[in-house]
Amino acid sequence: MQLSLFLDNPVVSVGCPLTGTVRITLDEPTSIADICVRFKGISFTARTVNNGQSTYRVTERHSHADITISLFDQPRGTILPPGEHILLFTIQVPVFSECTCLAHFDQYNRFRFSWWTCRHSAVDVGLVRTALPPNCRASHNMYVDYRVVASVDRPGIFKWKMPVSHTVTVVPATLVHASDSRYGSGITNTATEYKTVIHSAKCDKLPESYFVPGALPKVSGLKKLFSFSSKNTYVDVPMEAAMILYNNGESSLGEHLPLELYISVKVDEISRIAGILNIKLRSLKVVLRSKTSGYAQRYPNCSTEKSTLLQHNNLDIPLTPEKSECGTPRFRIDDKVFKSIELGNDIFPDFDIMSLRHRHKIGAAIGLSFNDGNTRVVEISRAIVINSGIDYDLDTSMLLPPRYQIGEYKYEPENGTLKFDDETGFFD
Known part of the structure; x- marks a missing residue:
């Protein structure tokens, strides 16, 4: 089996569809449980601290987006014939971060945890809405990263899975009230x-x-x-x-x-x-x-x-x-x-x-x-x-026209071999 993932727009603005193709090549009839595409974005910071008595690691991880869609519209365990199978997908990139940690900011400042990871619950939803952050790769210990991963699941006791991933550049938006008379009026306060x-x-x-x-x-x-x-x-x-x-x-x-x-x-x-x-x-x-x-x-x-x-x-x-x-x-x-x-x-x-x-x-x-x-x-x-030069109107819940071509965005470093600190656990 060979699995390939292709993105039509690897640079995408928030609030817009991310489209692509999943291609599966089978050498023989194969039983399939599911074929999924997942879009996820996290931010991560870490530092090694020595307090004079011991050395320990201080980490902080946030989940900003996590969307999974199934491309398999047949019953679980269906046997697909040999050959090439092409599946198209569309994922709507959210405008707002799913991370609700700002609702617990007082707790964060009070206790100063040596580690912090998002904990989502139904109570947290909607408490604090913040804009989706942009990609940022300052170092292997400080980054914001977005990826799309395609996976094929086969039935069985060992839950066999084959994944393949692709990095996505997300262009954030500035949250504005376009109805405000000052917006776009050309006022140039110095x-x-x-x-x-x-x-x-x-x-x-x-x-x-x-x-x-x-x-x-x-x-x-x-x-x-x-x-x-x-x-x-x-x-x-x-x-x-x-x-x-x-x-x-x-x-x-x-x-x-x-x-x-x-x-x-x-x-x-x-x-x-x-x-x-x-x-x-x-x-x-x-x-x-x-x-x-x-x-x-x-x-x-x-x-x-x-x-x-x-x-x-x-x-x-x-x-x-x-x-x-x-x-x-x-x-x-x-x-x-x-x-x-x-x-x-x-x-x-x-x-x-x-x-x-x-x-x-x-x-x-x-x-x-x-x-x-x-x-x-x-x-x-x-x-x-x-x-970013892209505005999201909070009054109409709509994106306003960008000031340049989105494809011109260049967040990715020339060295694409930058290893992330939590590379193996990104999609856990």
Whole structure:
């Protein structure tokens, strides 16, 4: 007997049908008890802990979907003739997770179990509805995985079974109320992050009359001595970097991320730096950091990845100050290099399952020079929420049109040999 499983859409959105074919090739007449297809998704975290006296394992397992359908419409024990038998199947992927553990979150926090596994009961159903999480493979100890398994059962005392499985990429949905006037209205509330830094700069000799409140201060330490004996003056340049994100710091896969970057020199007016500071943009790098963390008991278990969204070196762009709302000179950085940044579709969206969390930060490293001196780097970052670009309307219980082709989703790592910690017990 040979058993094969083929999926028409191995990348599927929640709320949509997952279709495929089960093919059975028999060499001889064979008695069949049942032919089933099962769709299941779990999340898993684990960590080895040493408390000084013993070493033990802390684990957490959740079941998010478990659907089994029978493709065998004949009596149990029917003998199928030799040859090829093709069976088609359709499984509706749920929108919501079947895991009801959030209903017991207080119990989880109070007792801090060394292991936690979903316990479903009729009382739990519907208490807490959370969106189905996306696939995520941070490590063999932290992942969310979905698979379809086809199996053929033959009658007999030993319950003979032949299974074959296939990994499925599930695209989650953001739960929204489309009837809300703010949904899809184009409202772009901004979220801004600030960071203050101080760099020293060498400039032409400045008279003592320059150093008044609101101007650039003299440097301290050794460089202050150089200012007395040389033809130059060293000053401190207090700056404030600003990163502005729209839509309150939320973005979707496949979209362009509107990102603005500014540098402000903390003096009271532009005349304080005119003719004194010649600022140039030398480099710019924008990165996206993703962090998957599983907090089982008190011991963090984290995985961090960084992807470069944009990088330009060896720039030589003079920056022209503009007057900001507070009156200080401000220099805009982003419009000199890019208009927007494309996130792409190969990112795990944000999710939160008890202790297993996936979050993102976007960061920028801005290389500046003062009066053609050495490059000084200013780094700034802020949290950003990334969703899948698919919305589920809670008012109509319907999926809204996605913002890109679902088949473009790229959750699977290039190395498909990643071994899961509970590989043998995934479908137990």
